[in-house]
Amino acid sequence: MTILRRTAVLLLVVVGLLALVQAVAGRPTGEILTPNRLPERFVTIDTAKQLDLWFETRWQNDQIPAADDASELAVLRRLSLALHGTIPSLEELRQFQSDSGDNRLERWTQRLLDDSRYATYFAERLGRALVGAEEGPFLAFRRDRFHAWLADQLAANRPWDRIVTALVTSRGLPTGSPETNFITIAQINDDIDEQVLAGRTIRAFLGQRIDCAQCHDHFFDPRWKQTHFQGLAAFYAPARFTPLGIDDNLEQTFQISDDTDSDSTRLVEPQVPFGQQWLPADGTPRQRLARWLTDPRNLRFDRAIVNRVWGQMFGRPFFSPVDDLPDPGDPATAALDLLAQDFRTHRRELKWLVHAIAASRPFRLDSRTPSPDSSTTDTLAPPELSPDELRRREDAWAVFPLIRLRPEQVIGSMLQAASIKTIDRHSHLFTRARRFFGEQNFVEDYGDLGDEELAEQVGTIPQALLRMNGQLPRELIRSEAFTATRSIARATVGNDPLCLATCFETCLGRKPRAQEQAVFGQWLADTRGRNREQAVEDIFWILFNSPEFSWNH
Amino acid sequence: MSASQVPFASAPLGQPLDRRIWLEHAATALGLCVAGPLLSARATTRRGPSRPTSLITLCLAGGSSQLETWDPHPGHAIGGDTTAIDTRQKGLAIASDYPRTAEIINELSVIRSLVSREGDHQRGVYVVKTGYSPDRTLTHPSVGAILAKERWDPAIEIPQHVSLGRGPQPARGGFLGAQYDAYKIHDPGKALRNIRTRIQAPRQKRRLEGLKIVTESFGRGRIAATNSTQHQLMIDRALSMMNSDQLNAFQIDDESDDTIQLYGDSQFGRGCLVARRLVQAGVRAIEVTLPGWDTHTNNFDGHRQQAQALDPALAALVTELKQHDLLDSTIVLVLGEFGRTPTVNPLDGRDHWPHAFSCLVGGGGLPAGRLIGTTDPSGQKRKPQHPVSIADLFATIIARMGVESQKEVITPIGRPMAYCEGQPIPELL
Numbered sequence: 001m002t003i004l005r006r007t008a009v010l011l012l013v014v015v016g017l018l019a020l021v022q023a024v025a026g027r028p029t030g031e032i033l034t035p036n037r038l039p040e041r042f043v044t045i046d047t048a049k050q051l052d053l054w055f056e057t058r059w060q061n062d063q064i065p066a067a068d069d070a071s072e073l074a075v076l077r078r079l080s081l082a083l084h085g086t087i088p089s090l091e092e093l094r095q096f097q098s099d100s101g102d103n104r105l106e107r108w109t110q111r112l113l114d115d116s117r118y119a120t121y122f123a124e125r126l127g128r129a130l131v132g133a134e135e136g137p138f139l140a141f142r143r144d145r146f147h148a149w150l151a152d153q154l155a156a157n158r159p160w161d162r163i164v165t166a167l168v169t170s171r172g173l174p175t176g177s178p179e180t181n182f183i184t185i186a187q188i189n190d191d192i193d194e195q196v197l198a199g200r201t202i203r204a205f206l207g208q209r210i211d212c213a214q215c216h217d218h219f220f221d222p223r224w225k226q227t228h229f230q231g232l233a234a235f236y237a238p239a240r241f242t243p244l245g246i247d248d249n250l251e252q253t254f255q256i257s258d259d260t261d262s263d264s265t266r267l268v269e270p271q272v273p274f275g276q277q278w279l280p281a282d283g284t285p286r287q288r289l290a291r292w293l294t295d296p297r298n299l300r301f302d303r304a305i306v307n308r309v310w311g312q313m314f315g316r317p318f319f320s321p322v323d324d325l326p327d328p329g330d331p332a333t334a335a336l337d338l339l340a341q342d343f344r345t346h347r348r349e350l351k352w353l354v355h356a357i358a359a360s361r362p363f364r365l366d367s368r369t370p371s372p373d374s375s376t377t378d379t380l381a382p383p384e385l386s387p388d389e390l391r392r393r394e395d396a397w398a399v400f401p402l403i404r405l406r407p408e409q410v411i412g413s414m415l416q417a418a419s420i421k422t423i424d425r426h427s428h429l430f431t432r433a434r435r436f437f438g439e440q441n442f443v444e445d446y447g448d449l450g451d452e453e454l455a456e457q458v459g460t461i462p463q464a465l466l467r468m469n470g471q472l473p474r475e476l477i478r479s480e481a482f483t484a485t486r487s488i489a490r491a492t493v494g495n496d497p498l499c500l501a502t503c504f505e506t507c508l509g510r511k512p513r514a515q516e517q518a519v520f521g522q523w524l525a526d527t528r529g530r531n532r533e534q535a536v537e538d539i540f541w542i543l544f545n546s547p548e549f550s551w552n553h
Numbered sequence: 554m555s556a557s558q559v560p561f562a563s564a565p566l567g568q569p570l571d572r573r574i575w576l577e578h579a580a581t582a583l584g585l586c587v588a589g590p591l592l593s594a595r596a597t598t599r600r601g602p603s604r605p606t607s608l609i610t611l612c613l614a615g616g617s618s619q620l621e622t623w624d625p626h627p628g629h630a631i632g633g634d635t636t637a638i639d640t641r642q643k644g645l646a647i648a649s650d651y652p653r654t655a656e657i658i659n660e661l662s663v664i665r666s667l668v669s670r671e672g673d674h675q676r677g678v679y680v681v682k683t684g685y686s687p688d689r690t691l692t693h694p695s696v697g698a699i700l701a702k703e704r705w706d707p708a709i710e711i712p713q714h715v716s717l718g719r720g721p722q723p724a725r726g727g728f729l730g731a732q733y734d735a736y737k738i739h740d741p742g743k744a745l746r747n748i749r750t751r752i753q754a755p756r757q758k759r760r761l762e763g764l765k766i767v768t769e770s771f772g773r774g775r776i777a778a779t780n781s782t783q784h785q786l787m788i789d790r791a792l793s794m795m796n797s798d799q800l801n802a803f804q805i806d807d808e809s810d811d812t813i814q815l816y817g818d819s820q821f822g823r824g825c826l827v828a829r830r831l832v833q834a835g836v837r838a839i840e841v842t843l844p845g846w847d848t849h850t851n852n853f854d855g856h857r858q859q860a861q862a863l864d865p866a867l868a869a870l871v872t873e874l875k876q877h878d879l880l881d882s883t884i885v886l887v888l889g890e891f892g893r894t895p896t897v898n899p900l901d902g903r904d905h906w907p908h909a910f911s912c913l914v915g916g917g918g919l920p921a922g923r924l925i926g927t928t929d930p931s932g933q934k935r936k937p938q939h940p941v942s943i944a945d946l947f948a949t950i951i952a953r954m955g956v957e958s959q960k961e962v963i964t965p966i967g968r969p970m971a972y973c974e975g976q977p978i979p980e981l982l
Binding site (some may be wrong): 037131132134175189196199200203209320323324366367368371384385386387390394399401402404449455457458459460461462463464465466468469470471474513515516519520521534538539541542544545546547548550551553 | 613673677689690713730731732734736737746747748749750751756759760762763764766767768770771772773774775776777778779780781782783785787790791794795965966973
């Protein structure tokens with residue numbers, strides 16, 4: 001009797017806990033809605049007009065025909081990959097298709113920015129430039145805290161200059177004030193390496209690579225001297241660890257040794273490489289540096305983040321490498337100057353910048369060229385471009401470039417495609433946990449590019465093997481309870497065209513073309529049960545392994 | 554332009570090109586046949602010094618103590634509990650935890666005066682993989698990646714740069730491209746991950762036919778762009794690898810129990826055995842990682858335990874390479890990211906010490922039995938006699954493998970960069 005009672009109590013506890021987890025894990029806490037109109041502060045028509053005029057003039061002068069506009073579904077896919085790291089879910093696709101209001105793409109850009117996935121995802125991408133992607137459990141913990149802090153700033157649309165000021169001048173414990181991890185990540189033993197911070201500051205905030213000037217004047221770029229680098233490093237000299245976290249010891253100066261075999265050192269005073277007049281006299285060295293960096297006259301500051309956000313949106317920065325820009329005013333980067341100027345006058349809000357880039361013509365262009373007849377997408381296009389001509393057009397942003405998706409985008413898209421519903425913070429705990437752990441393992445196997453993720457890369461054989469035969473992709477396409485393959489196969493018995501169209505829209509965001517319909521339609525014809533599920537699994541496998549799935553277009 | 558200069562011909566199986574480079578050169582390549590693998594002289598059948606040289610690096614991750622391995626100082630304060638044994642090499646004594654290595658060490662040379670400026674694990678590993686200190690604006694290629702690129706064998710259908718065992722920072726292609734990253738095998742000797750499809754052949758065939766249709770459909774209007782992605786090329790090469798007999802090199806099922814036991818019953822031992830098999834198959838560069846050397850506490854017990862894995866595996870590897878007539882064409886390097894302090898800390902441990910540490914290197918036609926450098930037995934002098942930098946060590950290896958060590962290559966951002974800034978060690982030439 002006692003055993004029976006104990007068992008009953010235990011069962012009740014288990015059931016109660018499960019109910020609690022279910023209630024908490026799956027509880028909707030506020031659905032993201034598409035705004036009826038774009039908030040005035042994010043209207044970028046004037047900027048877009050100027051920018052488009054600049055591109056069109058360039059194309060005209062260079063006699064480069066621009067590609068046609070891409071379909072809105074294709075642009076939505078680009079936006080979702082750039083802002084959330086996944087393709088849109090079928091659920092989102094259907095909502096988008098049924099939205100017949102004006103300025104649909106602009107309003108959906110806003111919707112994607114309102115979603116917490118934007119802040120989380122964009123913070124991780126920007127965070128790589130700010131705190132790197134080094135390994136180690138301690139670093140990973142601090143980096144996660146930092147990303148969470150940065151995500152809060154992005155969600156609140158805090159101006160970029162204020163975010164940067166908070167980073168450069170941060171004080172306190174890395175746990176309570178996560179922004180201090182910008183400083184602590186430069187920890188060498190018990191000290192802060194000023195030179196690491198100087199290099200990161202000028203790369204991340206000014207878009208210049210002068211790290212080699214740490215040891216000598218820049219060999220190839222006479223603009224940068226060793227004294228510039230050392231002068232910038234000296235601003236960080238007072239930063240130190242205290243029992244209360246990062247603080248400044250204003251007595252602490254920057255001493256360097258010019259001879260490794262000698263113990264003698266010399267004092268280096270804080271100094272900036274240009275724009276001396278912007279450097280305020282008052283404040284701590286780090287406060288002075290922050291004000292100099294973010295001064296509206298410091299044009300490099302805005303150009304740097306514009307180029308980086310352009311890179312996040314396209315997968316390729318406007319000017320490569322992302323942090324080695326020519327001087328402001330250089331004709332090669334006039335578009336950056338133009339965007340940077342308006343970014344400055346729009347309170348340096350990153351959401352405004354995303355809107356401005358998303359509305360630009362290059363972002364809306366097709367990746368196909370020369371343009372096929374849009375009414376007959378199945379016909380062969382006119383003669384193809386030579387690789388040289390393609391490169392010329394890509395360099396002029398007259399066609400949307402094919403860019404390899406990063407590992408987190410590939411697995412994020414696979415996970416999303418395997419679920420009809422949108423995977424976000426409202427998803428069930430188990431779904432989110434599966435995404436979290438699955439993504440981590442996949443990214444490790446696929447190859448994380450760390451700080452260099454905006455550099456163009458081709459694919460590799462291990463990546464192809466992982467996509468084709470990997471455990472997670474295999475599990476995701478396997479037809480079983482709650483997977484997209486089973487849902488689609490069972491819900492469309494007797495309607496093969498609908499089945500096929502749903503597979504294609506779920507994975508590629510488009511309907512199948514004639515030849516695809518002909519071949520895959522045969523696979524599905526007269527199938528039921530396991531045979532039909534296998535056919536849908538095979539179609540999903542094909543779509544997961546297609547270049548259309550794993551390249552941004 | 555000859556066929557061998559055409560991108561696909563000069564970059565055969567498994568060696569893709571950067572997308573931008575492809576765009577630059579593909580126009581010239583169009584219309585020419587893609588040269589197939591040059592199967593005339595299969596590395597698998599060649600032996601002796603005429604065989605193309607391979608490199609096996611045994612990575613002692615965490616930083617092995619020179620005093621408990623190849624540079625013991627028994628009887629001195631810095632020597633701790635460690636005793637020494639004589640070896641087959643006259644005048645050379647090593648730590649007594651390495652009796653089997655003592656029997657084969659005459660095939661190798663010992664450097665006791667390696668110096669590095671990096672005493673942090675991550676930075677130290679970077680140096681002993683690339684020969685360069687970390688540079689936040691550039692990732693240098695590992696030596697294995699350089700060799701895989703420069704000494705590519707078109708007859709090999711499996712990756713030519715392989716990392717065996719779990720370790721920090723597997724070797725990367727760096728600015729040469731991700732295609733030169735080491736192919737990672739976490740548990741060597743066991744079934745490879747992601748290599749087998751779990752479906753029947755007819756179904757796989759159907760999938761591949763379907764993939765062709767969707768790929769062609771995507772390519773319409775963007776053929777040059779789609780080709781530049783090399784997406785299909787990577788799939789084709791992955792399929793070649795999946796179907797290749799050379800995959801057997803990763804397995805040890807057909808090895809006798811005696812052979813497996815010879816390497817010691819450990820994951821590292823299996824890694825060394827697989828490394829020997831990969832060399833036989835013609836793989837250019839292999840690293841086998843043995844973690845666990847970071848003995849800040851209980852240094853002596855820790856190193857004794859590590860020796861139980863390293864000693865049999867290393868000795869068996871060198872012995873077997875010699876027996877298979879592969880040692881003359883295989884450089885073996887045994888190296889940690891730094892050494893450990895001469896002083897013993899209060900927790901009976903030794904801390905990081907990049908100022909003077911040891912490695913073993915030999916085979917591949919390098920002179921054997923050389924002893925280079927000495928450290929101060931009193932521990933007073935930090936600097937060793939005859940200091941050798943990691944860059945010098947790598948310059949020696951790269952040059953021995955027939956590659957110009959100071960060859961300058963242009964990084965993707967247009968920066969000229971030498972493969973290696975060191976100078977070959979005269980004693981090893």
